Amino acid sequence: MSDMDEMEDGSGIVKKFMFLNRKAPHGTVYALEGLEVVLITAAFDQDVSMVFTDDGVFQLMKGIDTKGIEVKDFSKTYRALDGYDIEKLYVDQKSMDTRGLTEEDLIVDVTVLSVDEMANLMAEQDVVISF
Amino acid sequence: MLHIVNKSATDRGSLESCLAMATKGSAVLLIEDAVYAVTTGNAAATKIQAAAAGIKIYALGPDLAARGMAARVLDGVNVVDYGGFVDLVAEHSNCQSWL
């Protein structure tokens, strides 16, 4: 049984789906398994945004090397997202600033929002899935 | 939007992040350990009260009672039961959990 058994639900409904990522990678499983949901969602032609805030911004770091902790390195998957038409990736400036990060540190192109802009983005979503 | 927070504000940053991102007219519901934030003397109380202008704050009664906090709820916080929780989800067109 595979996750790709379920394809479009055929209803023609398009909703704004937002995936809320607030946790760093590897210390917990949420970054990895959250990505897996997003990849499946690509098959359903919904209006998908991925939001990285608080420690979630760490998921997008360049230069990740997991050999020493012997876990799967899934960081390149963020770069594959646009191949799945998942192009709306957002981070907020404040989360970046408080962690000493700039856009140059990230493995993928993102849109950097102010806290207010991100708040407004969240408020207009139909479905928010949090990990 | 209904924002749902479940962790204690003196343990995690999720309530603070939520309050920063909750737009005017939204509601914030505290469940599980998050309910401590709306009890008298809790350090989070000032943040809650500052946010309360423009945002409605709710706390889940059974979670307060389970923690011995039912008699210590700040003024202005609306205490609801699970039925009230359901009503809040139904009334708001969208909801978001801050985990």
Next chain:
Amino acid sequence: MQFGILVNEGPYSHQASDSAYLFARAAIEKGYKVPRVFFYHDGVYNASRLATPPQDDRNVSTRWSKLAADHGVDLVVCVAAAQRRGITDAVLGDNFRISGLGQLVEMGIQYDRLVTFGD
């Protein structure tokens, strides 16, 4: 109105599964429909029929099974998360089934509300 519920944590270690169950039950009591509950991450452990908690405490897994039996709730365990954690058909409790993440996405598309319970 149809509510979907996502449970991200296993029984006992986090209150998430309890909160989700009590929410589901309250929604049904109010006359709403809860057609499906989806279990992801460690939430898949809710489905194990091997759990034997103490008699004087709630049995989280069988409580879900009973909700499904009484009210037709579809209890879906994510196959990828289940495989990672050793939750197979052989250990599933009553009325749980293993299926794909698409079942979660469908809930978001088809239902009026989707509530996440997690850590």
